[in-house]
Amino acid sequence: MTRAFHPRTRFRQADNRLWIGGRPAVDWADALGTPAFVYDRQMVARRVDRLRAALPERVALHYAVKANPFGPLLAHLAGLVDGFDVASAGELERVLPHRRPGQPVSFAGPGKRDAEIAAGIRAGIAFNAESEGEILRIHRIGAGLGRRPRVALRLNPDFVLKASGMQMGGGPQPFGIDAERAGAALGLVERLELEFAGIHVFAGSQNLDAGAIAEALDATFELGRRLVEENGRSLPEFNLGGGLGIPYFPGQAPLEPEAVGNPLRHLIERHADWLADTRIVMELGRFLVGEAGVYLTRVVDRKVSRGHTILVTDGGMHHHLALSGNLGQVLRKNYFLALADRLEGPVETVDIHGPLCTPLDIVGKGVELPWAGPGDVLAVFQSGAYGATASPQQFLSHPAPVERLV
Numbered sequence: 412m413t414r415a416f417h418p419r420t421r422f423r424q425a426d427n428r429l430w431i432g433g434r435p436a437v438d439w440a441d442a443l444g445t446p447a448f449v450y451d452r453q454m455v456a457r458r459v460d461r462l463r464a465a466l467p468e469r470v471a472l473h474y475a476v477k478a479n480p481f482g483p484l485l486a487h488l489a490g491l492v493d494g495f496d497v498a499s500a501g502e503l504e505r506v507l508p509h510r511r512p513g514q515p516v517s518f519a520g521p522g523k524r525d526a527e528i529a530a531g532i533r534a535g536i537a538f539n540a541e542s543e544g545e546i547l548r549i550h551r552i553g554a555g556l557g558r559r560p561r562v563a564l565r566l567n568p569d570f571v572l573k574a575s576g577m578q579m580g581g582g583p584q585p586f587g588i589d590a591e592r593a594g595a596a597l598g599l600v601e602r603l604e605l606e607f608a609g610i611h612v613f614a615g616s617q618n619l620d621a622g623a624i625a626e627a628l629d630a631t632f633e634l635g636r637r638l639v640e641e642n643g644r645s646l647p648e649f650n651l652g653g654g655l656g657i658p659y660f661p662g663q664a665p666l667e668p669e670a671v672g673n674p675l676r677h678l679i680e681r682h683a684d685w686l687a688d689t690r691i692v693m694e695l696g697r698f699l700v701g702e703a704g705v706y707l708t709r710v711v712d713r714k715v716s717r718g719h720t721i722l723v724t725d726g727g728m729h730h731h732l733a734l735s736g737n738l739g740q741v742l743r744k745n746y747f748l749a750l751a752d753r754l755e756g757p758v759e760t761v762d763i764h765g766p767l768c769t770p771l772d773i774v775g776k777g778v779e780l781p782w783a784g785p786g787d788v789l790a791v792f793q794s795g796a797y798g799a800t801a802s803p804q805q806f807l808s809h810p811a812p813v814e815r816l817v
């Protein structure tokens with residue numbers, strides 16, 4: 412059986428090989444060593460351009476550093492996006508050397524420690540406060556530093572973002588202040604004489620359903636209007652979150668940016684009366700960088716066990732937890748995989764495991780690949796976001812992956 416190679420990838424396929432940044436992927440594996448994450452800078456730039464073309468011009472684009480905090484990538488993105496969102500003082504430290512003058516940084520995330528708040532205040536960034544208690548702490552720490560912190564309210568909406576890979580709004584949540592308490596929290600910000608920076612709603616991530624996203628945006632604008640009307644305060648900034656997903660598995664269709672941009676344009680027109688002086692922001696991670704990264708791992712061993720051909724690779728869940736199905740997936744599915752220098756040919760069905768001593772370390776199950784053995788390089792697509800940064804790298808004390816922006 413011969414199989415034509417057809418995973419959903421924008422990387423070049425020519426001479427039966429995979430190419431990354433003008434060079435065969437196997438050359439990168441030889442030059443860098445494996446396992447390695449290779450990110451394509453042009454692909455990131457094209458993605459941002461494409462999204463900007465589809466979104467209303469006044470929507471500012473912020474990059475959520477948690478998706479991939481690799482320094483050279485942050486430096487590249489600093490020239491492409493309008494701001495950054497960080498989730499820890501560690502991410503802040505990574506961003507500060509790269510951000511352009513005047514480029515805003517916001518700090519969202521539950522459980523900000525006092526030292527992290529102090530670091531944020533010193534850096535002059537805005538906080539997306541996750542609770543009223545956090546507002547009090549930001550005030551206290553700011554007073555100690557003789558500074559007036561900037562505080563936006565992250566609101567836990569009274570709706571859910573349907574069809575999300577991860578839901579982060581609606582019901583009881585560690586994320587954000589319940590929308591019903593928004594007025595009270597705003598009152599607290601004013602009483603404490605903090606600088607009010609606006610509101611932030613992040614209801615979920617990894618969403619491929621444009622209709623569900625549009626519905627959540629609609630509800631988010633209604634929430635914003637209510638807060639403005641009930642409190643007579645305009646919003647300096649209105650951060651809509653995002654949650655735009657990418658296809659990881661066969662059968663998933665990509666989200667077209669226009670399918671989000673067009674409804675958003677209508678919403679901004681409909682709500683223009685209370686948004687005149689408001690900076691509108693979308694905050695995205697994986698949609699900007701996820702498709703631009705490939706994880707390269709080399710086959711170390713090949714064996715047959717009770718009739719199953721098993722390939723064992725030098726990379727696995729310690730670098731790429733999501734690939735193994737252990738980052739929030741209910742049912743594990745295979746990522747798009749390919750042999751880097753034999754994209755097509757007679758195929759066999761194999762199971763692929765990483766090197767960890769746990770049955771959880773699955774790279775692929777029942778995958779159809781051309782014959783592969785020790786030394787061959789496997790490419791895992793859609794690996795630009797939540798790869799190295801979201802994986803238990805210390806587990807079994809294997810080396811960290813190499814990362815390279817090309």
Ligand SMILES: Cc1ncc(COP(=O)(O)O)c(C=O)c1O
Nearest residue numbers: 475478519613616617695696697
């Ligand atoms: C507050 C916040 N912003 C942005 C993101 C980025 O999400 P994504 O990478 O899916 O765009 C997340 C993800 O969890 C988040 O919690």
